[in-house]
Amino acid sequence: MNDPNQVALDALLQAVRLAPENIALADHLAKTLLQMSRAEEAAQVYRDALHHHPGNTQLQLGLADSYRRANRLSHALAILETLVAEKNPPAEALLLHARVLHGQGETRSAINQYKDAIDADPDLSDPAFESLLGLNFESESDESAQRTPASWLEDVDESGFDQQDIDDESFADLETPSIKFDDVGGMTDVKEDIRVKIIYPLQHAEMFAAYGKKVGGGILMYGPPGCGKTMLARATAGEIDAGFLSVGISDVLDMWVGNSEKNLHNLFQQARRNRPCVVFFDEVDALGASRSDMRRSSGRHLINQFLSELDGVETDNDGVLFLAATNAPWHLDSAFRRPGRFDRIIFVPPPDAEARIEIFKLALAGKPTEKINLEKLAAKTVDFSGADLSSVVDTAVETKLKEAVKTGLPKPITTGDLMSAVKSCRASTGEWFSTARNHALYSNEGGAYDPILDYLKIKR
Numbered sequence: 001m002n003d004p005n006q007v008a009l010d011a012l013l014q015a016v017r018l019a020p021e022n023i024a025l026a027d028h029l030a031k032t033l034l035q036m037s038r039a040e041e042a043a044q045v046y047r048d049a050l051h052h053h054p055g056n057t058q059l060q061l062g063l064a065d066s067y068r069r070a071n072r073l074s075h076a077l078a079i080l081e082t083l084v085a086e087k088n089p090p091a092e093a094l095l096l097h098a099r100v101l102h103g104q105g106e107t108r109s110a111i112n113q114y115k116d117a118i119d120a121d122p123d124l125s126d127p128a129f130e131s132l133l134g135l136n137f138e139s140e141s142d143e144s145a146q147r148t149p150a151s152w153l154e155d156v157d158e159s160g161f162d163q164q165d166i167d168d169e170s171f172a173d174l175e176t177p178s179i180k181f182d183d184v185g186g187m188t189d190v191k192e193d194i195r196v197k198i199i200y201p202l203q204h205a206e207m208f209a210a211y212g213k214k215v216g217g218g219i220l221m222y223g224p225p226g227c228g229k230t231m232l233a234r235a236t237a238g239e240i241d242a243g244f245l246s247v248g249i250s251d252v253l254d255m256w257v258g259n260s261e262k263n264l265h266n267l268f269q270q271a272r273r274n275r276p277c278v279v280f281f282d283e284v285d286a287l288g289a290s291r292s293d294m295r296r297s298s299g300r301h302l303i304n305q306f307l308s309e310l311d312g313v314e315t316d317n318d319g320v321l322f323l324a325a326t327n328a329p330w331h332l333d334s335a336f337r338r339p340g341r342f343d344r345i346i347f348v349p350p351p352d353a354e355a356r357i358e359i360f361k362l363a364l365a366g367k368p369t370e371k372i373n374l375e376k377l378a379a380k381t382v383d384f385s386g387a388d389l390s391s392v393v394d395t396a397v398e399t400k401l402k403e404a405v406k407t408g409l410p411k412p413i414t415t416g417d418l419m420s421a422v423k424s425c426r427a428s429t430g431e432w433f434s435t436a437r438n439h440a441l442y443s444n445e446g447g448a449y450d451p452i453l454d455y456l457k458i459k460r
Contacts, residue, residue, distance in 0.1 A: 008032075009029075009032060009033075009036075012025070012028065012029045012032060013029065015029075016029050016045070020048065020049075020052055021052045021053070023049060023053060023056065023058065023059065026045055026046070026048070026049035026059070027049075027058060027059070027062055029045050030042040030043075030045040030046050030049075030062055030066065031062070033045065034065070034066065034069060037069075039066050039067075039069040039070035040066075040070050042062075042066040042069075043063055043066035043067055043070060043072075046059050046062045046063035046066055047063060050063065057083065057090060057093075060079050060083060061083070061090070061092055061093060061096060063079060064076040064079040064080050064083075064093075064096055064100075065096055067079070068096070068099060068100050068103065071103075073100050073103050073104055074225065074428075075431055076096075076100045077097075077100050077101075077104075078431040078432060078434070078435050079431075079435075080093055080096060080097040080100060081097075081328060081331075081435060082435050082438065083097075084097050084113070085330075085331075091117050091118075091120035091121035091124055092117075092121075092124070094113050094114075094116050094117035094120060095113075095114065095117035095118075095124050095126075097113045098110045098111075098113035098114040098117060098129075098133075099129065101113060102129075102132060102133060106249075106286065107133060107134070108253060109286070110133060111133050111135065114129065114130070114133060114135075173245075173246075174243045174244070174245055174270070174274055174277075175234075175237070175243070175244040175245075175246070176237075176241075176243060176244065177234040177235065177237045177238040177244050178238060179231070179234055179235050179238045180235055180238045180239050181235050181236075181239055183235060183238075184228065184231055184232060184235050184355075184358075185351070185354055185355040185356075185357065185358025185359060186351055186352045186353075186354040186355025186356075186358065187228065187232065187348070187351070187352070187355055190221075190232065190346055190347075190348055191232075193219070193344065193346050194219060194232070194236055194346070195239075197219055197344045198219060198236060198240075198278075198321050198323075199236070199239055199240055202240050202242075202276055202319075202321070203240065218310065218321070218322030218323065218324065218341055218342040218343065218344070219322070219323050219324070219342065219344045219345075219346055220284070220324045220325075220326065220329065220332070220336070220337070220342035220344070220345045220346070221233075221323065221324065221325045221326075221346050221347075221348045222325070222326050222327065222328075222329040222345065222346075222347060222348065223327070223347055223348035223349055223350075223432075224327065224349075224350060224385055224428070224429035224432040224433070224436075225327050225385065225387070225428070225432065226385035226386050226387030226388065226428065226429075227348050227349065227350050227351065227385045227386055227429075228348065228351065228355075228386050229282075229325035229348050230246070230280070230282060230325065232348065233246075233278065233280040233323045233325065234246075234280075236278055236321075236323060237277075237278040240276060240278075241276075242275075242276040242277055242278050242321070243271075243274040243275075243276070243277040243278070244277070244278050244280065245267065245270065245271055245274075245277060245278070245279045245280065246280045246282065247267055247279060247280065247281050247282065248282050248283065249282075249283055249286045249287060251263065251267065252264050252267070252287055252302075253286075253287075260302050261301060261302055261305040264287075264302070264305055264306060264309060265305065265309065267279070268309040268315075268317075268320075269315075271320045272315055272316075272317065272320055275318070275319035275320055276319045276320075276321070277319070277320055277321070278321045278322075278323060279320060279321070279322050279323070280323045280324070280325070281322070281323070281324040281325070282324075282325050283325070283326060283327075284324035284325065284326050284332065284336075284342075285326045285327075285328050285329070285331040285332045287302065287303075287306060303333055303335075306336075307335055307336070307341070310322065310336075310340070310341045310342075311340060311341070322341075322342065324336075324342055325348075327432065329345065329448070329449075330439045330443060330449075337448075345448050347449075347451035347452060347455070349451075349455050350382075350383050350384060350385050350427070350429050351384075351385070351386055351389070353375075353378045353379070354378075355386075356377070356378040356381055356384065356389060357374045357375065357377075357378050359386050359389045359390070360372075360374050360377055360378070360389060360393070360418075361374065363389060363390050363393040364393060364413070367393075367397065367413060368410065368411075368412040368413060369412050369413045369414075370412040370413070370414050371414065371415060372413070372414070372415050372418070373415045376415060376419070377392075377415065377418055377419070377422070380419065380422050381422060381427075382427075383427040383429050383430065383433075384425075384427045384429070385427070385428055385429050387428070388425060388426075388427055388428050388429075391425055392418060392421045392422055392425050393418070393421070395421035395424060395425060396413055396417045396418045396420070396421040397413065399417060399420070399421065400413055400417060433452070433455075433456060436449070436452050437452065437453075437456060437458070439452075440452040440453050440456075440458075441453070441458070
């Protein structure tokens with residue numbers, strides 16, 4: 001006997017094939033697939049529908065939700081960041097964005113987005129999700145509470161640090177990287193920009209001092225994820241034999257009022273004690289989001305503290321070099337780009353052909369190989385990020401392992417194996433560029449994003 005659910009699904013599939021431009025039918029089919037826990041198939045339905053109706057908000061939300069359920073959170077985020085950046089974003093987009101942020105462990109940002117969603121549409125209130133976020137709205141009005149999470153506060157006076165005692169000792173690992181620019185394949189233009197801004201002033205400090213120019217300053221690197229921004233930062237420290245502090249959001253953010261500011265101050269103090277030192281802020285947009293988009297004062301005070309530390313208001317930053325990386329520079333507060341802060345913005349594109357060859361060499365090192373044509377592989381992997389190239393190698397290795405288990409005879413990896421793996425993988429940078437393209441075309445004040453248009457060969 002035929003499964004009635006499958007019969008109904010087959011009928012829906014046939015209806016969508018006959019009327020591919022019918023949004024309601026496609027949405028119904030995709031939601032049915034989601035109810036059956038077939039998220040990847042639902043995503044494909046939404047992608048097909050968007051070919052007929054590009055930019056449709058309902059379909060974009062459906063696709064983002066499908067990606068979320070398939071645990072492809074970065075894909076979902078790429079869509080949602082565009083939707084929530086609109087002047088009056090749909091409340092459903094804000095709620096879905098909150099769910100994705102929570103899935104990525106960004107609880108504070110998830111809480112803010114959730115509150116914005118239910119402010120826009122109270123009917124979207126979800127007690128189960130509130131519990132996951134640790135929200136208890138009743139306790140927010142309880143004046144007897146001894147301590148209050150900073151992310152739940154609105155319009156509180158945070159002019160001073162919280163009184164909880166915190167040591168002024170270092171709490172981030174100070175590294176001494178051994179890698180240099182020669183260990184990072186390709187990216188010649190990016191390396192030269194870093195040399196001019198950071199390395200030459202330190203190597204020729206006396207000459208710069210003669211002109212009254214201090215050694216320091218910052219560079220903001222942006223581009224698709226997985227393209228080597230962190231490795232470049234480490235190589236920069238290695239080039240000048242400097243200490244290296246890698247600062248992530250978990251090193252700074254704290255749920256208690258004032259502690260995040262103290263954590264940030266301690267990190268800057270640690271860098272000043274160990275100069276010359278390169279301080280690298282990964283995902284800097286999480287620490288320095290635009291204040292105009294914030295409804296809560298806790299985040300604004302952290303940004304003010306960050307800017308004050310960069311300026312060296314109370315302490316000299318001479319000999320402290322700042323690098324930051326972000327996948328979404330358009331979310332960063334514009335104040336960070338003023339002179340003396342992150343005033344040089346560098347686009348880090350997907351690795352060029354030379355870099356792709358070097359990445360393949362590194363990924364294949366120590367593995368049994370035979371007659372690998374690296375140039376051919378590089379030619380077939382345009383727009384692949386470094387992470388994508390590693391995935392290609394992993395896929396080829398897994399295939400060879402399956403064969404070895406069956407035959408009991410391990411065989412070396414060939415160019416053909418890797419080319420087959422390339423066909424089964426795709427560049428993850430495409431969705432980032434689809435979002436970045438819109439910002440470069442329509443929100444490109446001062447031409448900061450012109451390199452994106454140059455890379456995409458779009459005439460201005």
